[in-house]
Amino acid sequence: MSKPLKIAIAGLGTVGVGVIKIIEQHNDMIAARAGRAIEVVAVSASNRSRDRGIDITAYDWADNALDFAERDDVDLVVEVIGGSDGVAKELAQQSLEQGKSFVTANKALIAHHGAELAEIAQNNGVALRFEAAVAGGIPIIKSIGEGLAANKLTEVHGILNGTTNYMLTQMEATGKDYGEILEETKLLGYLEADPSLDLDGIDAGHKLAILSSVAFGVKTNFENVYMEGIRRIKLLDIEYAKELGYRIKLLGISRLSEQGLEQRVHPCMVPRSAPIAHVDNGFNAVVVQGDYIDRTFYEGRGAGEGPTASAVVADIIDVARGHNGSAFFVPQHLMQDVPPIDISDRIGSYYIRLHVQEQPGVIADVTATLRDQDVSLQVMLQKGSEQDGSVYIVMVTHETQEKKVTAALKQIDGLSTVIDKALAIRIENL
Incomplete structure (x- = not known):
């Protein structure tokens, strides 16, 4: 086998502890699948003395996780601190710039800075992996x-x-x-x-x-x-x-x-x-x-120690195997800038719930407002009165444009008989 892949873990919360548990429990199996051993050499967290249910004395302790980026005995840094900026972002940038691969479960970090970090990883010939950032145990x-x-x-x-x-x-x-x-x-x-x-x-x-x-x-x-x-x-x-x-x-x-x-x-x-x-x-x-x-x-399962830690370790194994390709599976210079489609342009049906005073003319006012915005109804439901003399009305529209529904509900909310702001839920026939 090749020489061990040496890793440092920043963050010893639920996920960080889970990563250590998996590596310790499945050490031989992971080494066989990765083609080399995975060794945890250092860890860092905000509180060294906290009881985490595992023994961390075998690993070197760092008071500052940013030190991992400078260590010669670390090949890969695992970040499970969280947050889009601060230490998590600095650690990612510095680790990748120093030629260390980086594995994270931090969705905010990747959502805000993924493109920038992927480019740094690509320029330095190392891996950026984030399987655990989305949908936990689903790969x-x-x-x-x-x-x-x-x-x-x-x-x-x-x-x-x-x-x-x-x-x-x-x-x-x-x-x-x-x-x-x-x-x-x-x-x-x-x-x-x-x-x-x-x-x-x-x-x-x-x-x-x-x-x-x-x-x-x-x-x-x-x-x-x-x-x-x-x-x-x-x-x-x-x-x-x-x-x-x-x-x-x-x-x-x-x-x-x-x-x-x-x-x-x-x-x-x-x-x-x-x-x-x-x-x-x-x-x-x-x-x-x-x-x-x-x-x-x-x-x-979308979260929790086991599913998320499993995804982190899977990424570590990929790096150990030498999989250092583009973080988003496309080289950064080929990633496209695509114009956004505004939600106001959505075409579809809507569920609308109104809370109104029960008195003559309410439904007529509501339906007239919808008609004026070219919003037609498939269904209207009304159940018994509330104790305060109010009533809930539920409607389902035919397909229409969101901006028309928004304009109609804005007018309906202004009616004197409407008690609460109208609720619209989009219907998706998936």
């Missing part, structure tokens, strides 16, 4: 970049955030509203340290930007991802969705066409017959569409 980056390399891909969509998928699943299963499920999710420790990353679609947006680059050979552009979270979803929306034949899922959708690149994250009504509608709790799923494969479907 979706490799599947797209290697297994589907013969295809021209046109669409990638999926459930990219396990926390919100868990919450929506539990709302439907327990009959509890958003607020109750949110508190339970916090107690379980499923939310990011900054909950807005999960709840507002930012985490899924990071992952979608990465998938777009890998699938389409376009420059990573997180700034052009439209993001909308699940904070306004009520239990009654989930109940109405069931009645209408749908389930609500927070999806990331990316499509490449002659007009440009469409990237959006938001709640969707998906038909209950669609495979992705049955992906529940903390699981992720990704669907890829190409010219010779039609559609392929991938499902697996």
